[in-house]
Amino acid sequence: MASDGTTFESLDLPRVLNTSTTDFVEEFYQPLLSRSVEYKRGVGFFTTNWIKSAARGIAELANNDGTAKWITSPKLTEEDWEAIKKGEEARSDEVLRDTLQQTITNLRFDLEYDTRNAVAWMIADGLLEIKLAVPTESLSGGDFHDKFGIFYDTDGNRVAFHGSQNDSQQALRNYEAYSVDCDWLGERDAEGVDTHELRFDDLWNGRDPNVNTYTIPEGVAEDIAELRDYDNRPYDTPFDNLDDPANGEKAGPEITLRDYQREAVDSWFENDCIGLFRMATGTGKTFTALAALNEYIDQHDGPVLCVIAVPVTHLATQWAEEMEIFGLKSPRFLFGTANSDWKSDLSRVVSNIKLGIRDHDIVITTHKTLSEEYFREKVSSIDGDVILLGDEVHGLGSEEQRKGLLENYTARIGLSATPERHYDEEGTEFLLDYFGGTVYEYTLSDAIPEYLTPYEYDPIIVEMTEDELEEYREESRKLATAAGSDDVEDEIVERLAMKRAAIVKGAENKYRHLRRLLQKMNNPDHLLVYTNPKQIDTVQQILNEEGIVHHKFTYEEDEETRKELLEGFDEGRWDALVAMKCLDEGVDVPATRQAILMSNSGNPMQFIQRRGRVLRQSEGKDKATIYDMVVVPWLHPPEEIGTSEQNLLKKELDRFSEFAENAKNRHTALNVIDSIRVKYRI
Template sequence: MQSAARGIAELADNGGTAKWITSPKLTEEDWEAIKKGDEARSDEVLRETLEKTINDLRYDLEYDTRNAIAWMIADGLLEIKFAIPTESLSGGDFHDKFGIFYDEDGNRVGFHGSQNDSEQALRNYEAYSVDCDWLGERDAEGVDSHEQRFKDLWEGRDSNVDTYSIPDGIAEDIAELRDYDNRPYTPFEEPDNSTTKDSNEITLRDYQREAVDNWFENNCHGLLRMATGTGKTFTALAALDEYLEQQDSPTLCVIAVPVTHLANQWAEEMDIFGFPSPRFLFGTANSDWKSDLSRVVSNIRLEFRDREFIITTHRTLSEEYFREKISTVDENTVLIADEVHGLGSEEQRKGLLDEYDARLGLSATPERYYDEEGTEFLLDYFGDIVYEYSLSDAVPEYLTPYDYEPIIVEMTQEELEEYRKESKKLASAAASEDIEEEVVEHLAMKRASIVKSAENKYRHLRRILQRIDDPDHLLVYTNPDQIDDVQQILNDEGVFHHKFTYHEDEDQRDELLEGFDAGDWDALVAMKCLDEGVDVPATRQAILMSNSGNPMQFIQRRGRVLRQAEGKDKAIIYDMVVVPSKDPPEDIATSERKLLEKELDRFAEFAENAKNRHTALNVIDDIRVKYRI
């Protein structure tokens, strides 16, 4: 014990804690009594034996070592258990020599050797094996093995060994060996995060308070369907904060986001609540995320940390390694899934494990478009929608009022002929039992691309930019086929802009968002990566050049525009609504009527809550009548 105790005063001074398992000095008579006796008798024999050795510690250990051990036990920094072999190892001693060290970042060193822990043994020729988990997966697995063995011993799950805690009173006797006039270390104090929370005066809005309460009433399971921009992240963290206050055991908190640049936004809001900095565990932010995940899980499983916070992506959440590690945690776990609809796909729903004790899903649109199975899975896993807060509830108190300007875009004659040709192919394929579903989907996507990239959209884009006159905080949503032409038009019109796509890395995206907010850029030209959860509250105008029929997409895009910002009293959304023709023939093709119906679904959603609702409706009424919709 003396050699093992070297440096523990420095460990304690740095806020470290320790757990030791050792073999007590038992006579053969003591061993037999423990082996044959019941639990109470075993405790009594162990107590009597330890009482005899307390005084020995006073003289056998050097002053510094004895004083440090006594103080650490008194301060609750050191726990000791005693291991005694069971009948299967009759007459033997607990003679295993291994351990694990952790630093403040969770890095782990595991060791195993034959050397006795005594002053004499230190002079022997001995060998150790050492694993450092940051060196690679093999070393990490070695440390994992040591951790599991230690935990099994500590919790009495090894059939070959009985493990006993120090009986009542013995720890106090050891603590009394300390020198009250010479504390060997300065008591470590955890940083007080409450000041962060108090200084920001965290107060939930009434609807956020109701959402949190409903989640707790549903046994800490549920989905929140809240309009984009109404503070879903803040509400979720408030729920997490209250949940953690109720937990006595170590808790692992996992936050899953759909795109990597949302991780920083979550981390920033976590700081408001005084949570410690989360670990980013996904490849683009952390190439060693697997090793870090292993350390985080070990910290919780071995109770070295009370709380651990992870931010990962939907994709990483569903990876096999991530799932395997999470499944080993038998302590408390929480999952918060941002933009939860993305986790309903067949591949990504693999990450929704039964091991998550508390579950909270967030989305303005939790239902998956044309995926009833995925939607049902999410509702079943998270425990249904426990709270709803719509756009009409939020405007104008919490979201910016907006005008909706639908722009009617006619197909060219060539596009209309191509659309009709592809419609016939699609109808024929869909009616055939011999053609695979993938072929039908491909034909549908090919036809849809004709609408998304309609040539006349460029002419209308120029007109919109000229109407705006001096674009300020403008978002332009495009698709890959349009983006080059759109950027050229913006250049021609003197609009200082930058593209915002998946080709920019995370640092570039952060710089672009900050620059856009500060007014360094007049406009951002975006594709899908601005659809979900990204905060761009300064946006005052948006031009929707390309939309799918998926409500999740256009509702999310509208939400980007409606967040409140200083000096922003209104937003404007310009939406290009494609029609086959403004003057359709009497014998309108079914496919053309369905095209317009799909476009009008989005139109109705946008117009419903607009300030200029009636004006917007008048724009489309003539078309509606002509197409008999």
């Protein structure tokens, strides 16, 4: 099997593999897990042998900031089964804990150090969840005894496998086999992966009528977590070197708000300390929110708990750094990758607030942790003042994340340049209602040129190849059939749409235009190239051939490396950064003078965030230039134009219009767009 590449497509996976010809650990689990960002596994009994088998190579997954979900079966007596069947949560937890206790004891002695340590750390860091499956009466006397799994990579590729009578160490010595489906290889494989994924998700979410699923008792998870070697986490996290934040206050300088920031804070207080700040990227949303928080704390005599929720972990440090400006108390990082003991820390923080030991405490958590049951229960137990600051608040509108938006947050600030959720009216309405609507708006046109850099916008028209157009049409036909059928799940329709979109994002002619742009720039500096995982290797090769000193900025780089890259880019040590989604939210790249957008979605949130990265002010920067590639079926379309070809352009042209509207060369850019509209009769 190939060992290069970062996605599954670089691997040569057979349709069926067996223990006679394949080393499952070295040739299957580790190559896949080292490229995975998620791993779902369902199999057998909760035993040390099962855990050892399920955890083969799992530290590789953790190194990618990946997550795992396991479904297994407890060994139940008839008496245990009857007790669980009654459905009393406390009794069920007691039975399951007693059933698993001996296995927990055995973990310390029966598992090899590497496996035990990796599993224990991942549970402690919140990267691994385990659920227990118990068949209902319709399968009376039976067990959950399936063996299957699904891997996911950063590019959305999926690999599913199924087989092996026993998932254990003995199975590696037996003649055993897996059948393997890779969803990018064809329709049959994709259907196989869909089937395994849907039944796993049904089991995990309790939707299978013949199997009940139970969350592993908290005490069991804590017991496993205690088996870790505290000095040897087997994977890196951005916060490995952070100490427990100090509790002392720091004196800050006199703070002066810009006029619009002052207006935003005043509007929030006038609205009973609730509302959304809809402010263009780069105008200081974080700073404005912290000013409001600082004044809120000063005005309250009683204890206040301040909760700041960020979408991605590296934004926690940016918030903490800006808090120092205000002299605010150092925050506690309460999420798994930063603090394995976040639950006990949260418990202490809440107790101190409830007992009045502290006048206020500030915690920073992630959107995901905010919505977890333990976090919600602790915050809900506070009768006094609790303030929530939701960063990039659009992310909190999903069905799962909005569980964290509790009614007992007595004050609320939501921050986003784009609070609306793309294709999710229900989520958007929930956010607007919860945060009391937008109390202050500061648009891009308001901010240019005083607070954001003026920019020129250059739309680049990219024509599809004949093969790409034919493939796009074929995927459109499949999508239309699936969308019109009552028997096809929404998830399958969504994946077909994503597959079609990938054809557009990966259009081959983009590379030709990239090379032309680089030559036209003539020794570019402070250039940002937005790309995707499938494009990045070719893009870097072209930059090398054009003599441009560059570095990639992706999920693979750790926090310290990213900091060094941004500093080097700012100082001119790198002519260019080649970035993927990790620059979409919250990362400041003010030195950027040119940006080439090679990969965009129709999601306004994404392209508005990307534009904001480019328009931040920097010394010696009087303007920015954005080159935006849009894919068209033909430069000169025929008389008969299909609906799918027109639909391809509609969303793209909406983005073009949005970008052109505030550009210095507005009329020139709009002329390019209008000519396409006319040709395609849109």
